[in-house]
Each structure stands twice: as structure tokens, then as C-alpha cells.
Amino acid sequence: MAEIVVVGQVARDLVLKVEEIPDEGGSTEVLERLELLGGAANQAVGARQLGWSSALVGVVGDDGAGRAVLASAREDGLDVTGVGVRAGGTTALYVDVVESGGVRRLLEHVPEDVLLTPADVRAAEPVLSAARAVLVELRQPGDAVRDAMGAAARGGALVLVDGHPEDSRVRDAVLSSATVVRADDAEAAALAGRELDDVRDAVAAARDLVSRGPAIVALAVGSEGNVVAWDGGHAVLPLLGGAPVDPTGGGDAFVVGLVTALLRGADPETAGWEASAAAALTVGRLGGRPELDADRVAAVAQAGRREAARPS
């Protein structure tokens, strides 16, 4: 059984690199095109690259795209026994349009019929209950999210939730039962219930969220990097690496770096540096697919930490 299980949208990623997005009515040449296994699978692939067995829980359609993403997932060594194939369903598609300067626009097609249901979660119960860590994408429907978190907790797994739930009742349940909460900029504001203006504000919001249940809260703060808070402390982690080629997948890689470090017994601050390193190693490439390596993650994390500790 897999050590790390990712619950979320299993999708096809179509990455299109263009010089510049065309004007209204215009057209442009695509300079580079990638078609990849995407969505939540990027976290599972990253975990696998860092040496952990991993599995997916989600739903695809019974279409050509669904068959292609399942075949890719198997090639990547992922356990897909927890992925449902919806009869008549259309596999989700994320179109990632990236301009040469690194600016990204995301067009997301997630048909309702390939969202996770409680029945899908029940079918995946063996996978969920055997995991050491379960990563749950909160954009899935609230009832399925709660059931997946419940199954993970009964098995004694570390439960990381990613994003923020649309439904406020789900939010309270999530905060009280998750081990780790991770949110990007927009999601962090939604979780906090207010705009977060700067790092200080984000630290206060993260500490407040910790007081409501989770052991660790990690919030993105735009170009300032990330804030990680835990009971009794916090750390501010700058973005590592150079200018991003494509920000897609940075958040997913951050989550993978964080969780794998915590599973190894790292303290939250060390885990935060490894998370930042994993994100940096992903946004330097086109498309959200990670290409992680435990030694490189550790090296980039240590270099970043030393640099930050140096008196300026």
C-alpha cells in the first residue's frame, strides 16, 4: 500500500508556450506544447520522485484523455486503484498558457461529473486507511472531503489539506481535524476571512489558524514567499531560485516537500525550507510536472537557509 495518498482532481494538463497572448480576434503560434498527467497527480508524482510510494484518489471520465492519464500515472509508478472511471464522464482539463516572460493564465475545465463523491471515497477506503500521509485538495465537494479526511484519520495518517473549502461548515470541520493546512495567496485570504496585506499579517493569520486546530499552517505571501506557523513558533521562507519560467505546480511541489520532510521527522521550519526548495525546483521548468530529487531539494533548502541566516 502507498505511503502518500493524494485526493483530488486527476486531470490532463495542456501546457502552451506562446510569445504573447493574442489580442481580441487575433492568433499566435504555439512555440512549445506539452500534454501531461496533471492536477492533483503532480503531488503524487513529486512524492514518488522523492522516494515515497504514492497513490491517487480521484475520478476520470471513460474517455481517451482518461485512459491516457491513467496510463501515464501507472508509468510514473503511482497506485491508481483508488481512481474511479466515471461512465460517460469527461476527464478534467487544465490549459496552462505561458508567455515567454513567465506570465501564466490557467483555463480550467472540471466537469461536475468527474468530481469526487462519497461513494468514490468509500471505494478508495483501503488506500486511504493504509496511508502514512493523505493530501486532500479542498476544491472537491465537501462531503467527499470530510469522508476522505475521516478515513485517513482512522488509519492514523498525517492529513494535509490544500486550499480552502467553499462551504464554511466544511471549513470548521477541516480546521479541527487536519494536521497541516496549506493555502496559496487567494486561498489564504479566504481562509483567514480577510485580505492579508503583508508577511506580518500572514504570520498573524497563520498563528490564528493554528489556534483553531491544525499542528502546522503554511500560507503563501506572493513574492514574499511563504509563512509556516506551528504551536509556539513560525518561520518566514523567501522564494528560492531564480525568476520562474512557469509558476504552475509550485504550490503542489511545496506541499510534497513539506509532507515528505514531516514524515521523515523534520521540524516544521526545516520542512518549510524543503518545501520552498521543492517549489523552486519546479517553477524553473515549463508545465507543472515536478522533477524532484531528494539530494537537490536538501541542498537548495540548506543553501537558502544559510543565505537567510547571514547578517545582511
Next chain:
Amino acid sequence: MAEIVVVGQVARDLVLKVEEIPDEGGSTEVLERLELLGGAANQAVGARQLGWSSALVGVVGDDGAGRAVLASAREDGLDVTGVGVRAGGTTALYVDVVESGGVRRLLEHVPEDVLLTPADVRAAEPVLSAARAVLVELRQPGDAVRDAMGAAARGGALVLVDGHPEDSRVRDAVLSSATVVRADDAEAAALAGRELDDVRDAVAAARDLVSRGPAIVALAVGSEGNVVAWDGGHAVLPLLGGAPVDPTGGGDAFVVGLVTALLRGADPETAGWEASAAAALTVGRLGGRPELDADRVAAVAQAGRREAARPS
């Protein structure tokens, strides 16, 4: 053997309808997604819908997309014996992003290895030489275009060329041997060698092009519609129908309406009205795939012509 043969890029069309294109770094939900046989095939499909047997000459990759578009083409009743499957090639993809207001942006990925070569044209010679009309997309490489036009002419076919060739030497050969030349707004300016400011300007350019060889020249003039010129006359054809939902495929349908009318023996002006009707019936729907019907094309063309003849 097919009566109408279309020579051009055989591609997959991915149509994404969104409320609005996202800002830099942003994301948006795709409201509707279509994945279709596209590119030059839209002309062949339209001809088929109007009751003519039709065939494709082009190249796809030996990938999943290539297999999918060939299967769609066969389902549409097209002869694909003239379509080459390039080993290791990547099938072309046209991504058509349409905002709710009908504004379109086109992202075109045409890998070099799936462009037409003289060898591909030779392999398709039986299809080309048996045709009554051959429609050639001028964006294909010049040597393949010339060979395809030559094979069509030897078989006695009406030869329609669509667009404008990049290579100026090809342009002269094209003008001297094509029966019909069709160009959209941008292509018309390139063919004429100058900006065309208004309908009067476009009429002059079309008449000048007729004097260089083709029997009929049809140029698009933005929201003014189209101009059709022939030896001794010309007609100005307004856009028919309501506001377009998606302009994609309008030019392809215009070509099909024009050629099928000419094959039936219609005069150029009547053919122009049918071309305008076919375009109107296509741009009222999302995606470039036509849904033509000979009776509706005739009815819309006649109504448009009567309306234009009425004293204002």
C-alpha cells in the same frame, strides 16, 4: 473517388468557451469545451454536408490525437487515403479560446514535421487527379502547394487556393494557375501588397488580382463582408445572419459554399451569396465545425440577396 479534395493541415480543434480571458497570473473556469476534428477538415466536412463526396490530403502524427482525428474524419464520411501518418510526428492542435461576447483568440500549434511535403502529395496523386475541385491551403510549404495544384490541374479540377503564400515566387505561380483565389482580411492585404482600407479598395485589389490569372477572386473586408470579382464584374456581399457566437470556421464555410455552387454551374455572384450564407450558418455556433444543409444555405443566400436588392 471524391469530388471535392481539401489539401491542408489536418488538426485537432480544442474549443474553450470562457466568460473572459484571465488577467496575467489568473485563472478562469472553462464553461464549455469541445474537442473536434479541425483545420482543413472543416472544409471537407462542410462539402460532405452539402452532398458532395470529399477527401482530405494532409499529414497527422502517429499519436493519439492523430488516431482520433482520422477516426472522426472517417465517421464524417471523408476519404482519408490521402492523409499521411508521420512516424514520430505530433498532430497539429488549434486552441480556440472564445469569450462569452464572441471574441476569439487562436493558439496554433503546427509542428514542422506534420507539414505537407512533395512526397506526401505524390502519395495522394490518385485522390488529387480524380477530383472535380481541389481546395489548397496556402500555409503549407510552397513546393507541396505547387505539386498539389499541378496534380489537380492535370486532372482538370477547379483549383481554389485559400490564403496567401509566404514565398513570393510561389505567389506568382499560384495566381497564374488557380481558378479561384480566396483570402481573409490579413491575407488579402498580403496578396495585394498593401493595406485595403475599404470596400472600394478591396474591389480594386480583387479586380487587379483577376487580371493576373484567376477566374474568380474573393476577399474578406472585415465587418463589411466580402468582395467577389471576376472577369468583367464584381459583387459586394454583406455578412449575413446575426452577431457571431464564434468566428472560427466562417472562412472555411465560405470557401465550401463558393466552390459547391460553382461546381453546380452557378455564376460567381450567386456562388458568392451562397458562400456568405454558409459562413453565416457556421459562425452562429461555438467551434469551427460547420453544420450545413443545402436547402438552408440556398434560403439564407436568397433572403440576403433580396434584402440587398431592396431600395433603402
